Amino acid sequence: MPARGRSAILWLAVAVAVAAIAPSAVAPAIAQGQAVTIVGRVQWIAAEKMMVIPDNGGLPVEVDITQVGQDQYETLTEGSPVVVVGVVAPDGRKVIASSIRSGGG
Numbered sequence: 838m839p840a841r842g843r844s845a846i847l848w849l850a851v852a853v854a855v856a857a858i859a860p861s862a863v864a865p866a867i868a869q870g871q872a873v874t875i876v877g878r879v880q881w882i883a884a885e886k887m888m889v890i891p892d893n894g895g896l897p898v899e900v901d902i903t904q905v906g907q908d909q910y911e912t913l914t915e916g917s918p919v920v921v922v923g924v925v926a927p928d929g930r931k932v933i934a935s936s937i938r939s940g941g942g
Contacts (some may be wrong), residue, residue: 873932875900875921879913886931887913889921899931909937 880888880897887900887910900921902910913919923934 870927871925873923873925875919875923875932877919877921879915879917879919881915882910882913887919887921887934887937889919900937901926901931901933902937903933905934905937913937913939 875889875891875898876893877889877891877898880890882888882902885901885903887902888897889900890897898921900923904923910919918940920936920938920940921932921934922936923932925931926933
């Protein structure tokens with residue numbers, strides 16, 4: 838195969854690899870700061886966080902509860918239906934709650 842043909846195939850392979858990787862690398866950046874609402878059930882609550890199992894069958898979501906008043910979650914227990922409103926944290930690994938209320942589920 839001529840060098841020109843090998844070069845074209847190499848560039849095509851690189852372009853395909855970048856196209857496959859780029860969306861997953863960009864997705865967390867897009868999600869940061871995005872407003873979200875989670876309707877589900879409390880898995881557990883600890884000092885500064887709560888784990889919620891979404892009703893849609895998704896994986897449990899870590900919720901940072903440091904920005905809301907304790908009165909918004911003090912009556913919740915394991916299994917309680919809950920609605921959490923907040924934003925996706927900069928690290929993309931949790932939701933920072935701005936509102937928590939009993940309900941949903």
